[in-house]
Amino acid sequence: MAEPGAVAGLEELLTCPICLGVYRDPLSLVCGHSFCKACVQEARSLRPGPFTCPLCSACADPAMELQPNVQLRSIVQKFLEAVAHQEEGEREGQCEEEGENSGQGDKVIPCDFCLQEPQPAVKTCLSCEASLCQAHLSKHSTKSLLKDHVLIEPSDAHLLAERRCPQHGKLLECYCRTDSVCICVLCCVTSPHREHTIDTLEEAFGQVQSVFPETLEAVKEHEAALNQSIANLLKQEEEVKAKESLLRYQLESLFKEMCLQLDNKKREVLKALTLNEEQQLSQIQMEVQKHKEERDAASCDVQELEALRDQKDLLLFMKSFAVIRARKRKELANKDGVELPRPPIILDKLTTDTTLRLFRQFLSDMQSLFEVPPVQEHLTSSTHLGTTVAYNTNIVSAPPSSYVHFEWTPGSLNPSGAISHVKSNQSFSQGCHFWEVDTSNARCWKLGIVNRNLECYLQKSHDSLCVFLGQTMITAKGFSTALKVVRVELDCRRNTLSFYNASVEDRDAAESLGLLETVSIPSNYPAYAIFGVLDGSLKLL
Incomplete structure (x- = not known):
């Protein structure tokens, strides 16, 4: 162009x-x-x-x-x-x-009968397959032979082709309810639709109108549910970002504080080494000065004795010799140097190996703290949905998310004063695990673990808390505040069992867990979770 x-x-x-x-x-x-x-x-x-x-x-x-x-x-x-x-x-x-700017507006279909300047069509005749303007539509409608033709909104050739059967070329005038598809008259008698339930389009349209509002409402509800789900996911995404940012900040603060304390300890140790070095050098310098003074005195005595050798006067010789000989001279110790103060740090191979071993243990313990322990993975279900284990008023129930099967022993105080218990049917021998129990509906209870040799558990009776390792009571203290939720945490790597007061609501940080007691246990595995109640019920969260 x-x-x-x-x-x-x-x-x-x-x-x-x-x-x-x-x-x-x-x-x-x-x-x-x-x-x-x-x-x-x-x-x-x-x-x-x-x-x-x-x-x-x-x-x-x-x-x-x-x-x-x-x-x-x-x-x-x-x-x-x-x-x-x-x-x-x-x-x-x-x-x-203009079409792009408007984004709307129907496509103008020209009249097929206008010769010079085609006018916009107002109807399309399916029988004639032609679009008609208002003037030609009036002529078309006045002819008696054309009155039965089907008129629709203006359509182009593509839309007209969609209204015909691709197999027979006839108009799609029927509706197969069996296959939910529009068909022509020939399809009703010559195709697989022959044995199906067939309606006219008008009948199908009338039937659909009755369920259209319900379908529209269902689709709207589905759309609203999807929007709500998307909103929840976006909110969850923001929460993940916020928690990740907070965790990153906390980790950076933690490592910064650790580096600061390590630098402080380094400066402290180096300062102690410098001070010890200064003390040792000062003591050595004092001894050197003292020895120099004694050496100068000895040099003078040697010179006087050398001069006295040529003295002929016996009296003067004896007097001078007596004076020189009478001078005191300290005997030197039979060793090199002086005895110095002990250095604050002895860095030999044993000390280095021990320090590195402790540091590696510290890193391992720190890594275990960062690992998220699996929740109740050892408590699995082998009973029917909603089953609880009960004996009189003693109930141990599991929530729908973790149904637990227990071996039951009737709740009572045994001769040692401990409450009988139920235990989980699945054991654990490695890793880190924790579970939380709602104790708000029980007055006397115990929670812990049991293995082949002994039990370790936390027992509450009235207003006292006791921790037992076998028959030995580790701690006993009064606890008047109600314990609503108790968290039991087992670390098989470090062989420890810890009990926490997890009654704080909406807890997110570790500071919301109050440590009650940590017990070192023998590494006798496998172990089982135990639950005992004497008055009331326990609920596994």
């Missing part, structure tokens, strides 16, 4: 000087100028006498017949076609832009 600037320049060259329009049947004069045929004829009729060129006033031979400029005429025709093509493209682009 030609550029707009080039088209405008070419149009200027193809403009008739008389009518100022694009050449129409251009003619050329002997001077070389061209004009429209009609313009030349009109100019000749208006000017009496010899005809001259309207531009250069050159005389034109009246006897000579004006010849058409065939080449210029071809150029003009090509130019007009290019302009028409460009205007059509601009109109199409404008229509597409």
